[in-house]
Amino acid sequence: MKILVAGVGNVFLGDDGFGVEVARRLSERLDRTPLPDGVVVGDFGIRGIHLAYELSAYDTTILIDAAPRGEEPGTLYALELGQGEPQAAVDAHGMTPDVVLGLVGAVGGEMRRVLLVGCEPADVAPGMELSPPVAAAIEPAVRLVRELIEEELRDHQEPTVGR
Numbered sequence: 001m002k003i004l005v006a007g008v009g010n011v012f013l014g015d016d017g018f019g020v021e022v023a024r025r026l027s028e029r030l031d032r033t034p035l036p037d038g039v040v041v042g043d044f045g046i047r048g049i050h051l052a053y054e055l056s057a058y059d060t061t062i063l064i065d066a067a068p069r070g071e072e073p074g075t076l077y078a079l080e081l082g083q084g085e086p087q088a089a090v091d092a093h094g095m096t097p098d099v100v101l102g103l104v105g106a107v108g109g110e111m112r113r114v115l116l117v118g119c120e121p122a123d124v125a126p127g128m129e130l131s132p133p134v135a136a137a138i139e140p141a142v143r144l145v146r147e148l149i150e151e152e153l154r155d156h157q158e159p160t161v162g163r
Helices: 014-031 048-057 097-106 132-136 138-155
Strands: 003-008 039-045 060-066 076-081 113-119
Touching (some): 003 014, 014 039, 132 138
């Protein structure tokens, strides 16, 4: 099983850099707490078209992004995403997860399972600092991503023959 963990967002827009920071923290810890074989962590930043091409190479993709849902800033959530409709015009520097998913078919790819670990942003104004509630959500998000990886691997284990 192959799993892609993809941090997305713009580090120059405050809390929009949440996904990139979570991916960075996961990558930093790989020497101390390695991820299972077949799991790749990537910082896709604002390279949504590149991500759309990559999705079909993995059985599961876990996107990490700051995404508003009307909750308190710093609130984390995880949900499964479906493939969207292809977008007529694409702004490669402002691609939200729904736009990326809409592009998968347009670039000749096949989308498989996609999960989103999202964080409610407080401030996406220009700047390179995360707001205090979003910064406080980084470590819990790292743990949540690791839990999702474990669940995916557990759910996709081959059944044991002869039991």
